[in-house]
Amino acid sequence: xxxxxxxxxxxxxxxxxxxxxxxxxxxxxxxxxxxxxxxxxxxxxxxxxxxxxxxxxxxxxxxxxxxxxxxxxxxxxxxxxxxxxxxxxxxxxxxxxxxxxxxxxxxxxxxxxxxxxxxxxxxxxxxxxxxxxxxxxxxxxxxxxxxxxxxxxxxxxxxxxxxxxxxxxxxxxxxxxxxxxxxxxxxxxxxxxxxxxxxxxxxxxxxxxxxxxxxxxxxxxxxxxxxxxxxxxxxxxxxxxxxxxxxxxxxxxxxxxxxxxxxxxxxxxxxxxxxxxxxxxxxxxxxxxxxxxxxxxxxxxxxxxxxxx
Amino acid sequence: xxxxxxxxxxxxxxxxxxxxxxxxxxxxxxxxxxxxxxxxxxxxxxxxxxxxxxxxxxxxxxxxxxxxxxxxxxxxxxxxxxxxxxxxxxxxxxxxxxxxxxxxxxxxxxxxxxxxxxxxxxxxxxxxxxxxxxxxxxxxxxxxxxxxxxxxxxxxxxxxxxxxxxxxxxxxxxxxxxxxxxxxxxxxxxxxxxxxxxxxxxxxxxxxxxxxxxxxxxxxxxxxxxxxxxxxxxxxxxxxxxxxxxxxxxxxxxxxxxxxxxxxxxxxxxxxxxxxxxxxxxxxxxxxxxxxxxxxxxxxxxxxxxxxxxxxxxxxxxxxxxxxxxxxxxxxxxxxxxxxxxxxxxxxxxxxxxxxxxxxxxxxxxxxxxxxxxxxxxxxxxxxxxxxxxxxxxxxxxxxxxxxxxxxxxxxxxxxxxxxxxxxxxxxxxxxxxxxxxxxxxxxxxxxxxxxxxxxxxxxxxxxxxxxxxxxxxxxxxxxxxxxxxxxxxxxxxxxxxxxxxxxxxxxxxxxxxxxxxxxxxxx
Numbered sequence: 001x002x003x004x005x006x007x008x009x010x011x012x013x014x015x016x017x018x019x020x021x022x023x024x025x026x027x028x029x030x031x032x033x034x035x036x037x038x039x040x041x042x043x044x045x046x047x048x049x050x051x052x053x054x055x056x057x058x059x060x061x062x063x064x065x066x067x068x069x070x071x072x073x074x075x076x077x078x079x080x081x082x083x084x085x086x087x088x089x090x091x092x093x094x095x096x097x098x099x100x101x102x103x104x105x106x107x108x109x110x111x112x113x114x115x116x117x118x119x120x121x122x123x124x125x126x127x128x129x130x131x132x133x134x135x136x137x138x139x140x141x142x143x144x145x146x147x148x149x150x151x152x153x154x155x156x157x158x159x160x161x162x163x164x165x166x167x168x169x170x171x172x173x174x175x176x177x178x179x180x181x182x183x184x185x186x187x188x189x190x191x192x193x194x195x196x197x198x199x200x201x202x203x204x205x206x207x208x209x210x211x212x213x214x215x216x217x218x219x220x221x222x223x224x225x226x227x228x229x230x231x232x233x234x235x236x237x238x239x240x241x242x243x244x245x246x247x248x249x250x251x252x253x254x255x256x257x258x259x260x261x262x263x264x265x266x267x268x269x270x271x272x273x274x275x276x277x278x279x280x281x282x283x284x285x286x287x288x289x290x291x292x293x294x295x296x297x298x299x300x301x302x303x304x305x306x307x308x309x
Numbered sequence: 310x311x312x313x314x315x316x317x318x319x320x321x322x323x324x325x326x327x328x329x330x331x332x333x334x335x336x337x338x339x340x341x342x343x344x345x346x347x348x349x350x351x352x353x354x355x356x357x358x359x360x361x362x363x364x365x366x367x368x369x370x371x372x373x374x375x376x377x378x379x380x381x382x383x384x385x386x387x388x389x390x391x392x393x394x395x396x397x398x399x400x401x402x403x404x405x406x407x408x409x410x411x412x413x414x415x416x417x418x419x420x421x422x423x424x425x426x427x428x429x430x431x432x433x434x435x436x437x438x439x440x441x442x443x444x445x446x447x448x449x450x451x452x453x454x455x456x457x458x459x460x461x462x463x464x465x466x467x468x469x470x471x472x473x474x475x476x477x478x479x480x481x482x483x484x485x486x487x488x489x490x491x492x493x494x495x496x497x498x499x500x501x502x503x504x505x506x507x508x509x510x511x512x513x514x515x516x517x518x519x520x521x522x523x524x525x526x527x528x529x530x531x532x533x534x535x536x537x538x539x540x541x542x543x544x545x546x547x548x549x550x551x552x553x554x555x556x557x558x559x560x561x562x563x564x565x566x567x568x569x570x571x572x573x574x575x576x577x578x579x580x581x582x583x584x585x586x587x588x589x590x591x592x593x594x595x596x597x598x599x600x601x602x603x604x605x606x607x608x609x610x611x612x613x614x615x616x617x618x619x620x621x622x623x624x625x626x627x628x629x630x631x632x633x634x635x636x637x638x639x640x641x642x643x644x645x646x647x648x649x650x651x652x653x654x655x656x657x658x659x660x661x662x663x664x665x666x667x668x669x670x671x672x673x674x675x676x677x678x679x680x681x682x683x684x685x686x687x688x689x690x691x692x693x694x695x696x697x698x699x700x701x702x703x704x705x706x707x708x709x710x711x712x713x714x715x716x717x718x719x720x721x722x723x724x725x726x727x728x729x730x731x732x733x734x735x736x737x738x739x740x741x742x743x744x745x746x747x748x749x750x751x752x753x754x755x756x757x758x759x760x761x762x763x764x765x766x767x768x769x770x771x772x773x774x775x776x777x778x779x780x781x782x783x784x785x786x787x788x789x790x791x792x793x794x795x796x797x798x799x800x801x802x803x804x805x806x807x808x809x810x811x812x813x814x815x816x817x818x819x820x821x822x823x824x825x826x827x828x829x830x831x832x833x
Contacts, residue, residue, distance in 0.1 A: 003692045003833060009751060055664065101369075101653040105505065108657075112498060122664040124497060126657040131367065135790070142788035149780045157773060191723055194785055194793045198730065198800065201781030205734075205774040209741065212770040240744040247686060247740070248733030251679035255729045258678060260671035262359075263726050270730065 006246065007239040015234050016227040019287035026284050030172055033179025040182050045189030046125060048139065050096035050132030052108050055123040056115060061087040070114055076107050085261030089122070101128040139193045143174070146197055150204050158211060161292040166207045169285035173203045177273045184268075191266040199273025202248070206241060206281035213237050214286065226294065230286050238282070245278040313820050321813050325704055331711035352714045357721035357795050360669050362662035363492035364500050367655045368465070372485045375457040375650045376450070377403050383432075383443060384408035387425055396421050407435070407444030415439055454484060457649045462487055465652075467645035468503050486655070497659035499638075507607050507651045508642035510561035513553040514593070515601035515613050521550035532556065539609040541630035551610045553603045558593045559586050567643035569636040570626070576636035578627045580643060587623020595619035606639075672725035679729045680706070687736055691743050692832050697818040698739035701810040705735050708806035709799065718802070721795030731803025737774070738811035741767040747833050756831045757823065764816060771812065775804050 015022075046053050056062075064081055067090065071079045077095045084091040094111065097103040108126050115121070127135070147170060155163035177196055181188050213233040221229055249271060256267040313321075331350045334342055343349040358365050381403045387410050391398050396417045401409035412421045418439050425441055426434055431449035436442035445453065462481050469477045469491060478490040494500060516524075516533050524535060532555050538548055563586025570579050582590055594602070594616050603613040604627055612629040631639065684702065687695035709728060713720060746763035754762060779801060786797035822828070 003695070004689045006690070009747070057663070101655055105501065105654055109498070109501075120661065120663065122661045124657065124659045126654070128653075128655045130369075131656040138788045138790075142784050145788075146781045146784040149784065150777050153777060153780060190790070190793050191796075194723060194789060194796050197781045197785050198778075198796075201778035202734070204777040205737075208773045208777060209770050212773060216766075236748065237744075239747075240740050243690065243740045243744070244734070244737040247683050247736050248730065250682040250686060251729050251733035254679035254682060255675040255726055257675070258671055259675040259726065259729075260668055260722075262668060263722055266723065266726060270726075 005239065006242050009239075011235050011238055012231075013235060013238070014231055015283060016231050016287055016290070019283075019290070022283040022287060026172055026280070029176050029179065033175045033182065036179055036182040042178065042181055042188045043185050045187040045192075046093060046096075046127045046132070047189040048132055048136045050104070050127050050129045052094040052097075052104060052111065052127075053123070053125040054092045054108075054111055054115070054121060055084060056090050056092065056119040057122050058088045058090065058119050062090045064090065067092070071111060074107075074110050074114055076110065089261070096127075096129055096132065101130065104128050135190065139190070142193070142197060143200075146200060147171070147174075150200070154204070154208070154211075158215060159294065161289055161294045162211050162215075164292055165285050165288040166204055166211065168288060169207055169280040170200055170203055172280050172284055173273060173277045174200055176276050177269060180272050181269070186265045186268060189265070191263065192269045195266045195269035196273065198270060199277055202274055203277030203280060206245070206277055207285045209240060210234060210237050210281055210286055214289070226290060230289060234282055234286055241278060241282060245274055248274055313817060318817055321817050324708075324809065325814065328704065328708040328711040331715055332707045335710055335714060350714070352717060354710060354713045355717050355719045356665075356669075357719045357724065357792060358490060358492060358658070358665075359660050359722045359792050360665045360672075360720065361492050362494070362660050362665035363490065364494045364497040364657065364659040366489045366500065366504060366657045367482070368487045368489065368504060368652045369655050370458060370461050370485045370487065370648075371651045371653065372454045372457060373405055375453065376405055378650075379445075379453060380404070380408040383429065384410060387428060387441070387443060390424055390428060391421055394420065394424055396424075401440075407442040409436065409440060409442045412439045412441065458485065458487075460649045461652065464646050464648050465489060465504065468641065469500070471641045471645060472500065472503075487652075493662065494659070495662065497657065501654065501657070503638055503641060504652065505654060506642060507648045508561075508645070509647040510564070510604065510606045510643060512558040512560075512590070512593075513556070513603045513605055514558060514597060515603050516552040516554055517600050519552055521552040524552045525550075536603070536605060536608060536610050538613075539606070539611050539629075540613075543610075543613075551603055551613055553605070553610070558602070559590050561643065561647055563587075563589075564643055564646075567640045569633070569640040572626055572628060575628070576631045576633045577629075578631070578636050578640045578643070579624065580627065581624040584623070587621075590623060590625075591619060591621040595621075668722050672722060672729075676725060676729050676732070679732050683732055683736060687739075691739075693822070694739075694743050694746075694815075694819070694833055697815045697822075698736055698743070698811070700818065701739065701814045702732065702735055704814055705803070705807045705810040706732070708810060709803050712802050712806060713799070718798045719795050720799070721792040723792045724795035724799040727796040727799035728803060731800060731807060734778070735803065735807035735811060738767070738771045738807060739815055741770055741774075742812075742815070743833060746831075750831060750833065756828060759831070760819060760823070764812070768812070771808065775808055779804050 397413040749759035782801040
């Protein structure tokens with residue numbers, strides 16, 4: 001049996017020819033994401049906002065209306081009540097209560113009391129205002145620090161143009177993934193933040209593979225036009241890029257479908273981010289090298305490499 | 310490159326064998342596991358609270374109140390020193406800045422300063438004119454807070470231990486926080502109830518001359534204070550507050566035991582004092598027969614029974630409108646001792662055992678399915694080499710389990726997601742290598758040459774790609790909390806083990822195949 005080749009061996013897509021279209025598409029998506037982020041905003045979970053979350057299991061399908069009346073009458077502000085995966089599984093979320101940490105505790109006690117013994121409490125989470133603010137701060141730090149470290153690493157391993165291009169592609173992926181969360185209204189919590197950082201790691205991984213090839217061809221084909229060389233590099237690695245994305249997506253889809261409600265938002269972020277990351281390493285990162293005027297300088301002592309490459 | 314020295318091949322196989330041995334306990338039921346002391350590995354992966362069920366609470370000790378209390382005491386000793394020297398003075402409200410005393414006559418100020426300068430080691434004196442402020446220096450302050458924290462940890466541990474759950478973990482975090490993790494706890498509200506209280510109990514005499522209501526209108530007699538009543542029976546009788554003497558008759562520090570029990574069919578809490586406390590208690594109850602004794606818990610009067618006869622045995626009971634649970638909890642708190650300062654619950658995450666079990670099952674199904682998809686796809690895409698990559702993939706999973714068991718790292722729900730993600734990503738190294746081999750074959754190289762070149766050229770790419778992901782994982786590990794840390798751990802371990810399995814193990818498998826079969830055709 002001949003093994004399946006997802007991408008034909010003689011693939012030769014002139015990606016660079018379409019680069020202006022890619023730039024426009026990407027720019028529109030990034031700007032839309034940023035714009036939506038500032039207008040509509042993310043649906044932050046209690047991790048960052050502070051507040052209370054209680055997941056309950058009811059006997060038989062839950063009566064959401066009755067629950068809403070019951071908990072709404074406590075006067076604890078906005079209470080969000082929604083089905084969570086199964087008809088008898090309900091997720092209750094309360095906004096952060098005015099006042100200090102004690103106020104949150106009291107509210108949680110009120111909720112559990114109002115729910116009574118007829119339901120099983122599967123999970124209860126309480127994040128006080130202090131911790132919420134700290135988690136938000138740590139979240140921002142972690143994104144910024146990983147982006148910086150990744151950029152430094154790439155800069156160390158490649159020319160500066162590669163570092164800049166890869167970080168632009170990375171920001172592109174992170175911003176668009178955040179935009180996805182704004183549009184879908186899927187809750188943004190600690191787990192989704194972790195997913196976004198993983199997307200960052202994955203996307204850079206994809207980009208680096210193409211860049212490695214570009215660097216190799218820069219030494220090998222000194223006379224080739226830069227755009228042709230970039231096209232050749234992208235096409236030679238296209239099979240690998242799609243294969244890896246495909247296998248990762250396969251695993252993630254299994255997780256999305258069967259991994260349970262609790263990590264659905266998390267896997268959704270990963271799936272979306274990997275699709276965007278694959279697109280950006282093919283259509284954004286490498287073409288950007290043309291814009292950044294990558295120089296074809298030949299380091300001393302490496303002439304000999306041409307012969308045995 | 311395809312030639313393996315004997316010791317190199319042996320090393321690869323040894324790593325695989327160790328992986329299998331150390332991962333094995335995870336597939337065995339707990340009762341057949343070797344004991345800790347035996348030479349065979351016995352450690353299973355540590356399940357996080359989100360998977361096994363349990364409560365995580367982050368507490369903050371109100372260190373300000375410790376400091377304020379300490380400055381109160383310091384102000385007291387300054388004033389008694391000044392009194393002995395017959396310097397008239399008046400106290401100031403205790404602040405966080407220091408103990409403050411105002412000398413009434415300006416001419417006494419110099420003398421007072423001389424007296425107070427070295428009242429305690431590690432203090433600094435400041436203040437202008439008649440005001441004298443004494444504060445602790447950084448060393449003393451740090452020691453003060455440190456001690457309050459370690460005392461708090463100790464009290465919390467005693468309280469949690471009383472719940473009788475297995476392996477609770479109580480750890481100090483930063484300067485003023487405590488993390489409590491109690492696996493397998495069904496009812497987090499119980500934990501909340503016993504952690505949220507300071508449980509400082511003192512006995513005071515109720516002031517005999519005035520009622521609280523009178524004192525409210527005509528002013529407090531010296532040395533008294535008004536405290537609210539927490540007794541439902543009082544409330545029914547219209548009593549909301551008590552006027553009590555400030556002086557502590559006997560403090561809760563003198564308690565040696567406390568048990569829930571019944572009195573006339575109602576739940577009550579019995580207590581027993583140590584020798585000194587018992588003597589004082591007997592003394593006061595003999596002298597003050599007919600007066601009421603207020604039992605004050607955390608600033609509230611829980612009951613104020615009349616003293617009918619001297620209580621000489623050093624023990625007694627606290628009556629009140631307790632439920633059985635409340636009597637149990639109060640006895641527990643009194644036994645475990647009071648916290649040196651109030652605590653607040655900053656964060657709580659509790660997962661019931663049912664949800665944890667469901668999550669484990671969902672994670673297992675997803676992991677197995679993901680694995681099956683990827684395995685099938687690799688065989689379809691790369692034939693024989695795909696099978697090699699799949700063997701490496703399975704080995705990788707075993708190694709991840711083994712490393713996690715040995716390090717006793719915690720597996721969380723996002724951690725399972727991390728493993729599933731590494732399943733997808735682990736084959737990346739093999740994809741890189743195989744695609745490269747295909748290319749080299751197309752460029753007309755011989756089989757061995759192509760394989761050799763494939764591994765060699767893919768190496769730096771694999772390193773670069775994995776290191777960048779590793780950077781993200783490490784940052785996540787240092788900034789993330791709880792479950793997210795679990796994700797970072799499995800991701801990082803998975804990346805490192807995958808580099809071994811995908812590069813060395815597949816290469817060994819291919820080398821053996823080439824040596825045995827000497828293939829002159831490569832279907833890839």
